[in-house]
Amino acid sequence: MSARKKVQVVYTKTCKYCGPTKEMWRDLQKVYEFEYEEIDAQSSKGQELVQKFSIMTVPTTIIDGKVQFVGMPNKNKAEQIFEE
Amino acid sequence: MEKIKTYDVVIVGGGAAGLTAAIYTRRKLLSTLIVSLDIGGQNLLTELVENYPGYKEKSGPKLMQIFYEQALSFGAEVVFGQANKVEKTKGMFKISLSNGEQYLAKSIILAYGKVPRKLGIPNEDKFIGRGISTCATCDAPVMRKKNVAVLGGGNSALEAAELLSRFATKVYLIHRRDEFRGDPITLSKVKKAKNIEMILNSTVSEILGKEKFEGIVVENLATKKKTKMKVDAMFLEIGYILDTEWVKSFVERNEAGEIKTSKFGETKTEGIFAAGDVTDGPYKQTITAAGEGAIAGLSAYNWLIKKEGKTAVKSDWS
Numbered sequence: 001m002s003a004r005k006k007v008q009v010v011y012t013k014t015c016k017y018c019g020p021t022k023e024m025w026r027d028l029q030k031v032y033e034f035e036y037e038e039i040d041a042q043s044s045k046g047q048e049l050v051q052k053f054s055i056m057t058v059p060t061t062i063i064d065g066k067v068q069f070v071g072m073p074n075k076n077k078a079e080q081i082f083e084e
Numbered sequence: 085m086e087k088i089k090t091y092d093v094v095i096v097g098g099g100a101a102g103l104t105a106a107i108y109t110r111r112k113l114l115s116t117l118i119v120s121l122d123i124g125g126q127n128l129l130t131e132l133v134e135n136y137p138g139y140k141e142k143s144g145p146k147l148m149q150i151f152y153e154q155a156l157s158f159g160a161e162v163v164f165g166q167a168n169k170v171e172k173t174k175g176m177f178k179i180s181l182s183n184g185e186q187y188l189a190k191s192i193i194l195a196y197g198k199v200p201r202k203l204g205i206p207n208e209d210k211f212i213g214r215g216i217s218t219c220a221t222c223d224a225p226v227m228r229k230k231n232v233a234v235l236g237g238g239n240s241a242l243e244a245a246e247l248l249s250r251f252a253t254k255v256y257l258i259h260r261r262d263e264f265r266g267d268p269i270t271l272s273k274v275k276k277a278k279n280i281e282m283i284l285n286s287t288v289s290e291i292l293g294k295e296k297f298e299g300i301v302v303e304n305l306a307t308k309k310k311t312k313m314k315v316d317a318m319f320l321e322i323g324y325i326l327d328t329e330w331v332k333s334f335v336e337r338n339e340a341g342e343i344k345t346s347k348f349g350e351t352k353t354e355g356i357f358a359a360g361d362v363t364d365g366p367y368k369q370t371i372t373a374a375g376e377g378a379i380a381g382l383s384a385y386n387w388l389i390k391k392e393g394k395t396a397v398k399s400d401w402s
Contacts, residue, residue, distance in 0.1 A: 010226075012222060012223070012224075012225045012226070014221045014222060014224070014225070015219065015221070015222035015223070016122055016123065016124065016128060016145065016219070016221075016222065017122065017164065017219075017222065018222070019149075020123060020152075020162070020164070041225045041226050042225045047228065050226045050228070055226050056213070056214055056215055056217070056223065056226065056297075056316070056317055057213045057214070057217055057219075057222065057223050057226070058222055058223060058225075058226060070213045070214065071164065071213050072164035074163050074164070074165070074183075074185060075161070075162075075163065076089070076163075
């Protein structure tokens, strides 16, 4: 069995796509097992990730230390990550 | 090869018209996909809605969030992206998105209102989300210690520049005219910000960078002088347009480019309906958009069941 994936969503409070993105990952967590974290871009951890991954827009979804989705992810593509 | 998913209805647009259409099509148990750049459309720009019955006053985004939750609660699916092509294929419609995704639809409801205006220069689409943004309120907090450019001259550009000045090191506000159209109060806030530099009579003529956004070329419209400018990000705040070019072979349009519809929301193509600000409807209000969305949703349902040989519902009372 493959290791549990780690999904991190970097968001801002003022972003209109961030709510639906977080909602989508929370929904997927009901179906798939994965580690999940929501990080405010303005927090110190958020700023670290913004620098580390050169994040220019939110939401950005990082999976296992790699930027996988910029903007609102397509749900089918997000699901594929757990079906690989 | 990946199988293309088929829906009874694909609704293009996630504003009042599109979300209402989705509520109606889902209540008729039609599989429904909403394809949209955002949730809320023009209402995202409306601070206060005071004429939507049922709510004495509500902010535009909050009202749209309720529409959205209602559409989701009935089982509508949503993908975020820009639809840019429709083709007829084997009695269905194939709808393509700018990110390459494709969906099959038995019927389509066009309800995408107005879309953010772009510059129309090479590499623009490629760097959206990777250096070019159309949402300063979303992305301002990730612009700390960065140099950014804002393009535009209206209130949204002034507000974007002022907001970004609180995070970025330097903000270049680029406008094609010699004065701003925004209101004086907002303009005075911009003028007070020490890290905003105004570049007037100018536009952006080129985007620099091959794999990574590296900056812009600013062209002075009076002198034609071009200057390379190294910025980390550019924010487009140049208004909204009605874009019906990509569906022009399927619909009839008026002089303004609006899609002509019957009172049932029908276009000239059977199976394609339209609702809201994108149509030639005389009023552009949340309530009228929602009403047109409901009509288009019910008409799509009637059209689909008629195709199956069943009797269409003429009115809810019959």
